[in-house]
Amino acid sequence: MPKTKPATDDGGLTAWCYEASKTLGLNELARKVRVSWNSRMQTTAGRAWWPDRTIELNPKLKECEPEELWRTLKHALAHLVAYARSARRRREPHGPEWQAGDPGPGIPGEQPCHP
Numbered sequence: 001m002p003k004t005k006p007a008t009d010d011g012g013l014t015a016w017c018y019e020a021s022k023t024l025g026l027n028e029l030a031r032k033v034r035v036s037w038n039s040r041m042q043t044t045a046g047r048a049w050w051p052d053r054t055i056e057l058n059p060k061l062k063e064c065e066p067e068e069l070w071r072t073l074k075h076a077l078a079h080l081v082a083y084a085r086s087a088r089r090r091r092e093p094h095g096p097e098w099q100a101g102d103p104g105p106g107i108p109g110e111q112p113c114h115p
Contacts, residue, residue, distance in 0.1 A: 029084045046072040048079040
């Protein structure tokens with residue numbers, strides 16, 4: 001029996017992340033960033049993977065208010081932005097670079113943890 005692919009690409013959200021990354025001057029991130037929906041996700045809204053520069057979103061977000069989807073996407077992209085800006089050195093996921101470093105895509109009042 002063939003394996004099923006758990007994630008499906010979302011070209012529209014990938015395009016938004018591309019433009020956001022380009023605006024921030026992060027051309028390498030812009031070229032490589034990909035957004036997909038991962039049906040295996042059960043409790044996490046989204047996550048970012050480096051060095052793949054991918055963002056996976058929980059399909060349950062499609063049932064939420066659009067603001068929740070965008071907040072989650074921006075939060076995940078902020079992780080990739082912080083990593084790209086920190087010269088790819090090891091850092092804490094919600095550490096000083098992420099908290100104080102202008103996460104990038106503009107998340108007013110964003111806290112280091114989801115409420």
